[in-house]
Amino acid sequence: MNGAGLLRLVSWELKRSRGALATASFGILAGTAALTFFLALGLQARAVLLGQVFPLDRVELEPAARPEPGLLTLLVGGGRTPAGVRQESVDRLAQVSGVVAVYPKLRFAFPSGAFGGTELIGREIGTHEMLAEGIDPALIAKDVQGFAFEDPLEKPGKACTSDEECEGGRYCELPSGAPSGVCSDPVPVVVSPYLVELFNRGLAPAHGLPPVGMTLIQKAKGITFRFQLGASMMGRAKRGTMRNARARVVGISANAMDLGATLPIGVVRRWNQEFYGAEAAVSYSSVVVRVERPDKVAEVIRQASEEGLVPKDNRARDVSVLISGVMGLLSLVAGVMLAVASSSIAYTFRVLVNERRTEIGLYRSLGATPGDMAMWWLTVAVVVGGLGGGLGVVVARGMALGVDWLGHEKLPDFPFKPTTFFQFPWWMVGGAALFGAGFALLGALAGVRRAAAMDPARALLDP
Amino acid sequence: MAMEVLAYQLQGLRRCYEEGPTRRAALDDLSLAIPQRSFMAVVGPSGSGKSTLLSVMGALDRGYEGKIEILGRDLRGMNERELGRLRNDFIGFVFQSFHLLPHLSVLENVASPALFAPSCRGAEEAARKALDRVGLLDRANDRPQHLSGGQRQRVALARALVRSPPILLCDEPTGNLDSRTGHEVIDLLERLHAEESRTIIVVTHEERLAQRARRRVELVDGKVVNDTGEVP
Numbered sequence: 090m091n092g093a094g095l096l097r098l099v100s101w102e103l104k105r106s107r108g109a110l111a112t113a114s115f116g117i118l119a120g121t122a123a124l125t126f127f128l129a130l131g132l133q134a135r136a137v138l139l140g141q142v143f144p145l146d147r148v149e150l151e152p153a154a155r156p157e158p159g160l161l162t163l164l165v166g167g168g169r170t171p172a173g174v175r176q177e178s179v180d181r182l183a184q185v186s187g188v189v190a191v192y193p194k195l196r197f198a199f200p201s202g203a204f205g206g207t208e209l210i211g212r213e214i215g216t217h218e219m220l221a222e223g224i225d226p227a228l229i230a231k232d233v234q235g236f237a238f239e240d241p242l243e244k245p246g247k248a249c250t251s252d253e254e255c256e257g258g259r260y261c262e263l264p265s266g267a268p269s270g271v272c273s274d275p276v277p278v279v280v281s282p283y284l285v286e287l288f289n290r291g292l293a294p295a296h297g298l299p300p301v302g303m304t305l306i307q308k309a310k311g312i313t314f315r316f317q318l319g320a321s322m323m324g325r326a327k328r329g330t331m332r333n334a335r336a337r338v339v340g341i342s343a344n345a346m347d348l349g350a351t352l353p354i355g356v357v358r359r360w361n362q363e364f365y366g367a368e369a370a371v372s373y374s375s376v377v378v379r380v381e382r383p384d385k386v387a388e389v390i391r392q393a394s395e396e397g398l399v400p401k402d403n404r405a406r407d408v409s410v411l412i413s414g415v416m417g418l419l420s421l422v423a424g425v426m427l428a429v430a431s432s433s434i435a436y437t438f439r440v441l442v443n444e445r446r447t448e449i450g451l452y453r454s455l456g457a458t459p460g461d462m463a464m465w466w467l468t469v470a471v472v473v474g475g476l477g478g479g480l481g482v483v484v485a486r487g488m489a490l491g492v493d494w495l496g497h498e499k500l501p502d503f504p505f506k507p508t509t510f511f512q513f514p515w516w517m518v519g520g521a522a523l524f525g526a527g528f529a530l531l532g533a534l535a536g537v538r539r540a541a542a543m544d545p546a547r548a549l550l551d552p
Numbered sequence: 553m554a555m556e557v558l559a560y561q562l563q564g565l566r567r568c569y570e571e572g573p574t575r576r577a578a579l580d581d582l583s584l585a586i587p588q589r590s591f592m593a594v595v596g597p598s599g600s601g602k603s604t605l606l607s608v609m610g611a612l613d614r615g616y617e618g619k620i621e622i623l624g625r626d627l628r629g630m631n632e633r634e635l636g637r638l639r640n641d642f643i644g645f646v647f648q649s650f651h652l653l654p655h656l657s658v659l660e661n662v663a664s665p666a667l668f669a670p671s672c673r674g675a676e677e678a679a680r681k682a683l684d685r686v687g688l689l690d691r692a693n694d695r696p697q698h699l700s701g702g703q704r705q706r707v708a709l710a711r712a713l714v715r716s717p718p719i720l721l722c723d724e725p726t727g728n729l730d731s732r733t734g735h736e737v738i739d740l741l742e743r744l745h746a747e748e749s750r751t752i753i754v755v756t757h758e759e760r761l762a763q764r765a766r767r768r769v770e771l772v773d774g775k776v777v778n779d780t781g782e783v784p
């Protein structure tokens with residue numbers, strides 16, 4: 090059979106049997122649409138939740154709990170020895186396979202507050218309870234542009250006893266009890282995208298504040314505020330006397346702590362020493378381990394337990410398992426739809442091939458081979474499956490656009506609200522269409538074999 | 553002068569069908585030599601194996617034992633593709649119930665063997681010529697269901713002739729026709745034989761048609777019981 094011949098046989102068949110074939114392929118369309126829709130939703134849910142809200146490629150480890158300090162002490166920060174992760178543990182974790190980077194962190198071991206915003210909104214707002222921690226500046230460097238993220242005392246200014254003696258936005262860094270200090274640039278601070286998101290979508294609209302972003306940070310030459318060190322509403326530090334330090338938000342970094350300020354670790358060491366004591370300055374309060382792939386996290390956690398460290402937060406894993414579970418279930422539903430569709434295709438092809446019995450016999454007498462007849466019906470199945478699968482993907486895309494429009498128009502703004510709830514990468518779209526078409530082929534296979542095996546001599550005999 | 557190759561050489565042909573636990577021979581040790589340009593009628597009672605013989609000779613049925621050569625080509629050892637080519641190039645079939653495709657025009661029906669040829673090129677032109685030969689060119693664009701029985705069988709004949717095969721196999725070509733239209737078809741077959749000298753083998757139980765043939769082979773129970781007439 091020549092190509093033109095195949096084309097004609099197939100197009101005649103599509104024309105003659107369009108009703109039956111359309112009905113049969115509707116199931117393929119619906120199944121593929123459902124599969125594509127669920128997968129696209131799942132991919133985006135995973136991307137937003139695990140990429141932005143609970144990053145899965147990293148795990149924060151801290152010393153296994155001694156008696157739980159409770160929320161109050163946690164907020165106050167005073168009652169707990171914050172140190173716990175030794176440098177040796179950090180080094181050993183860095184050796185675990187699949188580990189990309191290890192960031193030790195050092196939390197404030199004393200109560201503090203933060204106040205600022207005058208230059209942005211004309212009044213001072215703030216919190217009497219501020220969580221903060223220090224991190225290796227190298228891990229933040231790429232997220233900060235136009236500013237140095239380092240302990241400002243690496244480039245100290247002249248000696249001073251009060252802020253008025255310092256110029257150019259500097260303040261007098263004067264530790265408790267010391268006779269004199271040195272002029273210092275504001276302490277650089279980075280915040281997490283999570284915090285920015287919470288502020289922009291939650292706090293800012295509620296209080297009529299402008300949203301924060303990199304452009305604003307650049308334009309405002311950093312947002313300055315004042316740390317109140319050594320005291321909060323909850324209490325005072327073990328040592329030292331309450332004082333202020335000037336700070337400046339210089340960037341947004343995924344390596345920053347979720348809810349609080351992240352500083353160069355050297356600054357936190359100095360202040361912990363000042364307000365808590367030497368032991369709060371030698372080791373780290375926690376360590377963040379970033380891995381190549383999410384599946385490497387398990388090995389890191391196993392290794393960490395030997396160091397006496399446990400994950401601080403299992404949300405990422407829980408969310409991942411939840412998303413996988415829900416997606417698996419929805420895909421199963423789509424799979425069942427496709428299986429049902431496949432059996433309806435099987436029935437249709439069986440009936441059609443039977444109806445074409447004498448026609449197949451005639452074609453054979455005119456020179457067709459069994460392979461030609463198989464090719465004819467296989468091509469019909471490919472067209473039907475391809476159209477069903479392709480249209481299914483288009484329908485899924487349309488439904489997604491509808492849902493996105495509804496989400497945009499009808500849902501209130503909430504933190505991490507994405508511009509779209511779906512992801513349609515080409516491999517997924519192509520894969521789903523092929524998968525749907527595959528079910529059509531699978532269903533048609535018995536009919537195709539029947540067409541090939543039809544005995545022409547018998548089919549042509551008169552009844 | 554070298555002997556011309558035979559249109560058909562059948563030797564010890566046997567075709568059995570399972571009938572419950574027993575095997576029944578529809579063709580039983582049948583041998584025939586059919587020279588080219590024969591006009592041969594195959595007669596015999598119903599169930600004597602005439603259609604079975606035609607299927608085997610038409611390379612549509614591979615379940616036989618024995619030997620068949622068509623124009624010197626041994627069918628044993630040919631694969632489906634080669635058999636298909638052979639049917640397409642060498643054999644034209646005409647069936648009792650026409651087997652025209654209702655969704656195609658008369659012209660498309662006649663051109664349909666080209667679908668299975670190496671190329672469709674020139675198919676329409678050939679189809680017009682073949683239709684002209686059976687006197688139905690003016691009905692080229694009609695649907696076959698709008699034609700009379702005799703006209704339909706002439707369309708089927710045109711389809712069998714369109715690729716100018718050297719062999720024409722007809723199974724009861726007048727079986728579904730009344731005597732007047734049957735006559736038209738018989739006349740046509742005779743003219744085709746006279747003018748174009750192709751090998752024509754007609755299965756029939758119509759004496760009128762059988763008498764027009766130059767040779768008459770009678771089958772009973774799958775065996776040749778009578779072979780008379782001219783062997784050209």
Ligand SMILES: Nc1ncnc2c1ncn2[C@@H]1O[C@H](COP(=O)(O)OP(=O)(O)O)[C@@H](O)[C@H]1O
Nearest residue numbers: 547569570578597598599600601602603604605
């Ligand atoms: N496909 C088949 N399966 C079983 N038996 C068959 C088949 N085709 C033909 N037969 C049997 O073979 C014998 C010859 O049939 P056939 O060639 O059609 O006879 P005729 O054409 O002379 O009437 C009959 O008995 C018929 O029942």
Ligand SMILES: [Mg+2]
Nearest residue numbers: 602603604723
């Ligand atoms: Mg018969």
